[in-house]
Amino acid sequence: MSERPQLRATRASAVSRRRVLVAGAAGAVGAAVALAGQSAEQPGRPHVPVDPTKAQGPGASDIGARSPFEQPRRVSLNQRRTSSQTPLQDLEGIITPSDLHFERHHGGVPAIDPTRYSLLIHGMVERPLIFTLEDLKRFPARSIIRSVECSGNGGRAYRNEDIIPHLTPQQIDGLTSTSEWTGVPVATLFREAGASAKAEWFLAEGMDAAMLTRSIPMAKAYDDALIVYAQNGEALRPEQGYPARLFLPGFEGSSSVKWIRRLELAAEPFMTREETSKYTDPLPDGTARIFSLVMDAKSIITEPAYPDRLTGPGWWEIRGLAWTGRGRITQVDVSVDGGKTWHAATLDEPVLPKCHTRFRYAWDWKGGEAVLMSRATDETGYVQPTLEVLMAARGPATAYHFNNIRAWRVAQSGSVTFAGGGA
Ligand SMILES: Nc1nc2c(c(=O)[nH]1)N[C@H]1C(S)=C(S)[C@@H](COP(=O)(O)O)O[C@H]1N2
Ligand SMILES: [Mo]
Numbered sequence: 001m002s003e004r005p006q007l008r009a010t011r012a013s014a015v016s017r018r019r020v021l022v023a024g025a026a027g028a029v030g031a032a033v034a035l036a037g038q039s040a041e042q043p044g045r046p047h048v049p050v051d052p053t054k055a056q057g058p059g060a061s062d063i064g065a066r067s068p069f070e071q072p073r074r075v076s077l078n079q080r081r082t083s084s085q086t087p088l089q090d091l092e093g094i095i096t097p098s099d100l101h102f103e104r105h106h107g108g109v110p111a112i113d114p115t116r117y118s119l120l121i122h123g124m125v126e127r128p129l130i131f132t133l134e135d136l137k138r139f140p141a142r143s144i145i146r147s148v149e150c151s152g153n154g155g156r157a158y159r160n161e162d163i164i165p166h167l168t169p170q171q172i173d174g175l176t177s178t179s180e181w182t183g184v185p186v187a188t189l190f191r192e193a194g195a196s197a198k199a200e201w202f203l204a205e206g207m208d209a210a211m212l213t214r215s216i217p218m219a220k221a222y223d224d225a226l227i228v229y230a231q232n233g234e235a236l237r238p239e240q241g242y243p244a245r246l247f248l249p250g251f252e253g254s255s256s257v258k259w260i261r262r263l264e265l266a267a268e269p270f271m272t273r274e275e276t277s278k279y280t281d282p283l284p285d286g287t288a289r290i291f292s293l294v295m296d297a298k299s300i301i302t303e304p305a306y307p308d309r310l311t312g313p314g315w316w317e318i319r320g321l322a323w324t325g326r327g328r329i330t331q332v333d334v335s336v337d338g339g340k341t342w343h344a345a346t347l348d349e350p351v352l353p354k355c356h357t358r359f360r361y362a363w364d365w366k367g368g369e370a371v372l373m374s375r376a377t378d379e380t381g382y383v384q385p386t387l388e389v390l391m392a393a394r395g396p397a398t399a400y401h402f403n404n405i406r407a408w409r410v411a412q413s414g415s416v417t418f419a420g421g422g423a
Contacts (some may be wrong), residue, residue: 006203072100075170082106083184085174088321089302093348094356095145096177098232102174103239103355104150110259110390111369117187119227120137123265126194136227139184144226144249147323149176149295149354151252151279151400158387158402163420165409169302172406172418176323179357180238181247183228186221186263195221200264203272204246205259207263214255214279215269216248216293217394224249227260250354251293252400254279273363284395295325298403299332299376313367318345321356324378328352331358331377338371338384338407338422345374353379370410373422387421 006317030075044070049055065070069131072091074084086096096102103109114133122128153175156162191204199218206212216225227246229236236242253275265310269275269291281289299322304310320334322329328351333342346360359374384391387404394401405423 007048011046012136015024025413034165057150058134061158067281074100074102075174083168083175086177088169088174088300089305089332090281092193094178094321094358095232096179098237100178101177101179101237101240102150102175104253105208105239106212109238110208112259117243119244119260120262121189121193122268124196124199125265129193131189133229133261136184136229136244137229139188141182141184142226143180143182145178145180145352146249146354147178148253148256149323151254151295154298154402157406157420158390158404165417165419166306167418168307169300169305173300174358175253179231181226182230183226183244186225186227186246189227190221190265195265198267201266201269203262203264203266203270204255204257205262206257206259208259212254212257212274213270214257214274216255220248233341250295254281254294255293270311279400281394281400282397283323287293292333292401296375296401296403297324297329297378297382298322299374300406301372301374301383301408304372304416306417309418310410310416312414313365316363316365318361318372320359320374321374322359322374323354323356324376324382325354327354327379329357329376330379333375334361335373336363336370337371339405342364342375361383366413369412369420371422372408372410375405
């Protein structure tokens with residue numbers, strides 16, 4: 001049903017990616033000549049003067065924009081555009097530019113006037129309260145750098161029929177992104193309302209057409225839950241929940257309810273659609289995992305990856321991202337022989353809890369066939385499982401939490417293709 005847009009997206013990114021790598025191999029001098037010289041006249045290339053030192057450029061601007069030579073794009077999984085994915089292979093470091101943060105909308109992006117916005121807190125509280133956006137901003141604020149991941153992320157590294165060679169990191173695992181989030185602790189608001197000690201759960205409800213609702217354990221409110229109104233230094237983007245969203249670090253994305261309008265405290269979970277029919281994990285023995293909120297440790301190599309082609313033997317830096325909902329990543333191991341031997345990768349600072357961590361491993365490619373894999377370990381000792389181990393535990397019917405090890409196959413020609421779990 002959704003094959004066409006996927007294939008088109010693959011080809012488009014294939015071209016841009018390969019061009020970057022070839023330019024790198026040709027050397028900085030060749031690339032600079034191409035940029036300053038003939039390339040300016042090539043159709044489809046942005047116009048630049050032959051010698052940029054000979055003409056004064058435009059002055060200061062009110063709002064910045066990317067170089068026209070850089071065109072990173074989100075891609076949508078399906079024609080209904082219910083989600084779009086972050087181009088993991090095009091990014092450096094750990095912060096996702098806000099306009100490339102992945103999106104997942106159950107009922108589209110609502111238009112909300114911030115001056116008419118309010119958040120209601122009620123249920124098992126002494127004083128039901130309504131906060132305006134200005135009220136929320138007046139409380140002591142907190143800023144944290146954390147990732148979000150949709151629990152549906154990575155299904156194509158799990159289900160046999162979806163493991164096809166021509167998938168990019170974006171298409172496999174692009175439903176995860178990292179931002180600096182600013183807001184007020186939910187605990188502060190609950191204390192203000194006089195939350196009952198007998199409340200064990202709270203309902204979070206969004207003001208979009210889906211009116212998405214999830215039940216959240218009260219312990220999370222007193223741990224690190226936030227109502228956030230800013231992302232990477234400015235107001236939240238509409239797609240991320242403007243003007244305010246619930247943010248639950250390390251929990252599956254669907255529980256970080258966007259466009260948040262209501263929190264209701266209760267003794268029991270509410271058993272909404274999104275935690276009964278959806279977001280539970282049917283197991284092979286006929287039972288189901290329910291409230292599987294914490295995201296397990298995971299990693300993916302983002303370079304080299306399809307559609308990269310290694311231009312020759314020698315040193316290549318294997319780069320990727322690792323993360324866990326349980327705290328910090330403590331180790332990432334890389335294999336270049338399909339999991340037979342493993343080597344510790346270097347972790348870039350900062351290594352933050354519940355956050356993407358950048359790993360690197362210098363690889364001397366001898367020119368033969370290779371299978372590249374990464375394996376994350378977190379501070380609880382949890383190790384990212386193989387596809388075989390995860391499949392045995394969860395079975396084929398599950399629809400969320402696909403954190404198995406991913407593999408890339410390098411051919412003798414240097415071309416790189418996706419190889420699922422590596423078997
Ligand atoms: N109100 C509301 N909140 C929502 C959703 C939604 O559709 N409506 N989608 C959820 C899902 S499934 C995910 S994965 C995250 C995605 O957050 P993002 O779009 O900011 O990346 O938001 C969650 N919060
Ligand atoms: Mo999600």
